[in-house]
Amino acid sequence: xxxxxxxxxxxxxxxxxxxxxxxxxxxxxxxxxxxxxxxxxxxxxxxxxxxxxxxxxxxxxxxxxxxxxxxxxxxxxxxxxxxxxxxxxxxxxxxxxxxxxxxxxxxxxxxxxxxxxxxxxxxxxxxxxxxxxxxxxxxxxxxxxxxxxxxxxxxxxxxxxxxxxxxxxxxxxxxxxxxxxxxxxxxxxxxxxxxxxxxxxxxxxxxxxxxxxxxxxxxxxxxxxxxxxxxxxxxxxxxxxxxxxxxxxxxxxxxxxxxxxxxxxxxxxxxxxxxxxxxxxxxxxxxxxxxxxxxxxxxxxxxxxxxxxxxxxxxxxxxxxxxxxxxxxxxxxxxxxxxxxxxxxxxxxxxxxxxxxxxxxxxxxxxxxxxxxxxxxxxxxxxxxxxxxxxxxxxxxxxxxxxxxxxxxxxxxxxxxxxxxxxxxxxxxxxxxxxxxxxxxxxxxxxxxxxxxxxxxxxxxxxxxxxxxxxxxxxxxxxxxxxxxxxxxxxxxxxxxxxxxxxxxxxxxxxxxxxxxxxxxxxxxxxxxxxxxxxxxxxxxxxxxxx
Numbered sequence: 001x002x003x004x005x006x007x008x009x010x011x012x013x014x015x016x017x018x019x020x021x022x023x024x025x026x027x028x029x030x031x032x033x034x035x036x037x038x039x040x041x042x043x044x045x046x047x048x049x050x051x052x053x054x055x056x057x058x059x060x061x062x063x064x065x066x067x068x069x070x071x072x073x074x075x076x077x078x079x080x081x082x083x084x085x086x087x088x089x090x091x092x093x094x095x096x097x098x099x100x101x102x103x104x105x106x107x108x109x110x111x112x113x114x115x116x117x118x119x120x121x122x123x124x125x126x127x128x129x130x131x132x133x134x135x136x137x138x139x140x141x142x143x144x145x146x147x148x149x150x151x152x153x154x155x156x157x158x159x160x161x162x163x164x165x166x167x168x169x170x171x172x173x174x175x176x177x178x179x180x181x182x183x184x185x186x187x188x189x190x191x192x193x194x195x196x197x198x199x200x201x202x203x204x205x206x207x208x209x210x211x212x213x214x215x216x217x218x219x220x221x222x223x224x225x226x227x228x229x230x231x232x233x234x235x236x237x238x239x240x241x242x243x244x245x246x247x248x249x250x251x252x253x254x255x256x257x258x259x260x261x262x263x264x265x266x267x268x269x270x271x272x273x274x275x276x277x278x279x280x281x282x283x284x285x286x287x288x289x290x291x292x293x294x295x296x297x298x299x300x301x302x303x304x305x306x307x308x309x310x311x312x313x314x315x316x317x318x319x320x321x322x323x324x325x326x327x328x329x330x331x332x333x334x335x336x337x338x339x340x341x342x343x344x345x346x347x348x349x350x351x352x353x354x355x356x357x358x359x360x361x362x363x364x365x366x367x368x369x370x371x372x373x374x375x376x377x378x379x380x381x382x383x384x385x386x387x388x389x390x391x392x393x394x395x396x397x398x399x400x401x402x403x404x405x406x407x408x409x410x411x412x413x414x415x416x417x418x419x420x421x422x423x424x425x426x427x428x429x430x431x432x433x434x435x436x437x438x439x440x441x442x443x444x445x446x447x448x449x450x451x452x453x454x455x456x457x458x459x460x461x462x463x464x465x466x467x468x469x470x471x472x473x474x475x476x477x478x479x480x481x482x483x484x485x486x487x488x489x490x491x492x493x494x495x496x497x498x499x500x501x502x503x504x505x506x507x508x509x510x511x512x513x514x515x516x517x518x519x520x521x522x523x524x525x526x527x528x529x530x531x532x533x534x535x536x537x538x539x540x541x542x543x544x545x546x547x
Contacts (some may be wrong), residue, residue, distance in 0.1 A: 013149025027135025047087030054091020064096035104280030114141030181218020191223035203278035254292035321381035441456030480533035
């Protein structure tokens with residue numbers, strides 16, 4: 001046995017397989033457009049729709065790990081409830097079985113011409129859709145080429161005494177098979193790859209069906225590692241979603257271990273009746289396991305959510321981005337009242353911008369990711385309200401408005417834009433703070449003190465601007481103008497002192513760039529607060545409407 005050749009073929013084949021899987025998924029995603037987050041956000045209104053969305057997304061990106069990681073992110077951002085997420089996770093487990101069925105199609109000998117055809121589509125055509133199709137075809141061919149190489153590398157295992165002993169042990173002890181499958185998938189971080197390897201081992205006779213099925217169950221448990229990694233440091237709900245993913249697969253494995261003997265006989269029966277090749281036999285075993293597991297546990301989604309809530313206690317703060325005050329019927333009957341309702345919604349939008357900036361301050365001082373996640377929730381809520389209020393005001397503009405109401409309408413349109421930009425600058429600050437953490441760029445005590453001072457003044461300025469809008473108070477609006485002058489001067493002074501610190505090497509170069517970018521964003525927030533105040537001053541000076 002040439003151990004080096006066997007090892008190189010297996011490792012190289014695994015690498016090509018993983019590349020093909022990823023490249024094919026990227027091509028499918030590009031062809032469909034980058035709307036995966038939107039699909040999960042919009043089409044998961046209930047757990048059943050979540051299952052369907054999970055299947056669709058996983059088939060599209062060829063990765064249940066990717067779907068669950070995206071789901072954890074959406075839960076963390078507050079755009080998906082835990083029950084909706086459980087449905088998506090169940091669907092992702094079903095969707096990932098498609099790869100096994102693709103592998104079950106015995107076209108390995110055509111891998112090279114498929115790759116060649118994919119390369120032609122990639123390099124000889126300019127259209128984006130054709131290039132995306134080329135990615136899919138090329139990845140499809142690479143997937144089978146990788147399998148062929150792995151198969152060649154694994155064939156000698158049949159004669160290896162240690163591997164034969166391991167196979168016998170797994171046949172007699174299913175728990176050992178589950179552990180082997182789990183550990184291997186945790187290492188590779190792709191259940192599709194480990195299922196593909198299992199299919200090849202079974203097809204070469206290196207492992208029998210009785211030993212294969214527990215390994216298959218373990219592969220499903222091992223794939224949960226991606227969701228667990230995505231949930232580290234995330235919100236409570238994100239950690240709960242990852243816990244449900246683990247529970248779902250462990251419960252399914254325990255159920256099928258109890259019925260392992262009849263389930264093995266059932267798969268053997270299917271293989272005989274349907275004349276399945278070895279690869280397709282494992283694909284059917286994988287598919288039936290995940291579909292049955294979903295059917296069994298789907299009625300207990302509420303129970304699963306309750307259990308993980310008890311395991312991971314705590315209350316999650318969510319940003320309610322639903323529209324509260326906009327009533328379309330008012331536009332036709334009373335445009336002036338409709339404008340008043342729009343103002344109430346704009347004030348809610350302003351509160352979100354203020355709260356988002358507050359979370360940014362907390363993130364600066366604590367480096368707790370929950371503050372960053374909440375700030376991103378506020379930004380998403382601002383964007384949603386921006387869209388809703390703008391559409392509402394556009395419809396109001398079609399009504400007959402007095403001169404004063406027309407000016408008020410124009411002011412509100414401008415204020416919406418300013419509040420939305422405040423949200424954008426806050427998001428920029430959060431991303432800069434995340435960059436500071438990832439790069440481990442330390443700031444001196446003086447620099448942190450200056451940032452906190454400028455943060456507080458900017459927050460006070462924004463609060464005053466929003467309060468002046470709420471009360472139509474020209475005195476508060478004038479106070480905003482004065483505070484913004486202080487912000488501008490503060491930015492200039494802090495730039496100068498920070499350059500001195502850089503020269504003295506009390507702050508690093510990376511930290512210096514981040515510091516300057518943060519105070520620049522704060523200064524821009526001050527400018528937008530002034531725009532809001534100036535709109536208020538314009539309103540305050542307007543003469544009362546004649547009744």
